[in-house]
Amino acid sequence: KAGVTQTPRYLIKTRGQQVTLSCSPISGHRSVSWYQQTPGQGLQFLFEYFSETQRNKGNFPGRFSGRQFSNSRSEMNVSTLELGDSALYLCASSTGTGLTQETQYFGPGTRLLVL
Amino acid sequence: AQSVSQHNHHVILSEAASLELGCNYSYGGTVNLFWYVQYPGQHLQLLLKYFSGDPLVKGIKGFEAEFIKSKFSFNLRKPSVQWSDTAEYFCAVNRLTGGGNKLTFGTGTQLKVEL
Numbered sequence: 001k002a003g004v005t006q007t008p009r010y011l012i013k014t015r016g017q018q019v020t021l022s023c024s025p026i027s028g029h030r031s032v033s034w035y036q037q038t039p040g041q042g043l044q045f046l047f048e049y050f051s052e053t054q055r056n057k058g059n060f061p062g063r064f065s066g067r068q069f070s071n072s073r074s075e076m077n078v079s080t081l082e083l084g085d086s087a088l089y090l091c092a093s094s095t096g097t098g099l100t101q102e103t104q105y106f107g108p109g110t111r112l113l114v115l
Numbered sequence: 116a117q118s119v120s121q122h123n124h125h126v127i128l129s130e131a132a133s134l135e136l137g138c139n140y141s142y143g144g145t146v147n148l149f150w151y152v153q154y155p156g157q158h159l160q161l162l163l164k165y166f167s168g169d170p171l172v173k174g175i176k177g178f179e180a181e182f183i184k185s186k187f188s189f190n191l192r193k194p195s196v197q198w199s200d201t202a203e204y205f206c207a208v209n210r211l212t213g214g215g216n217k218l219t220f221g222t223g224t225q226l227k228v229e230l
Binding site for chain 2: 035043045048055058094103106107
């Protein structure tokens with residue numbers, strides 16, 4: 001089975017721009033979660049989507065948003081980029097149906113640099 | 116707010132030494148517990164997980180972890196490390212309130228194994 005894939009792998013943007021990152025989950029997985037990884041804050045949960053609905057949300061400003069499509073692929077959008085948004089953005093997928101026993105599998109990430 | 120603590124930020128060991136990495140979390144209730152590993156240049160990979168039952172769980176590559184509920188701990192162990200175990204190790208907790216995925220990660224432990 002193919003793993004979680006993320007595109008693009010690297011991205012350079014300037015402050016004020018917006019960016020869209022894409023994630024394709026493992027086949028059959030219906031839950032997609034997004035995490036931000038930075039040297040200072042570590043790994044932080046952004047949000048989770050399941051069946052095209054946001055199921056859980058972290059403590060990030062409204063500039064960070066996401067969506068999920070009917071084929072379970074997900075996109076994450078960051079508007080009005082700030083220097084502090086430079087990070088590795090990780091996508092993780094799980095089946096989504098085992099509410100008490102979910103295991104997430106991570107993709108390689110998209111490294112975003114904001115100049 | 117929930118938190119996950121990893122007490123050792125940097126660990127240096129010689130090959131064949133034993134390893135124990137500490138992980139504590141800060142709240143009660145039902146949780147799922149995970150250890151993930153990030154090898155240099157690679158993405159986060161699942162080492163092992165605990166959902167319920169036997170508190171001693173075994174993972175890949177000879178790793179094991181013990182869940183001690185009374186101590187809110189989930190320490191990772193390996194009897195004899197190898198140079199190839201050089202990586203960053205993350206403890207993560209999924210608090211099962213409302214279902215779904217919302218992993219809280221520790222800050223990570225950078226392990227260096229010397230020949």
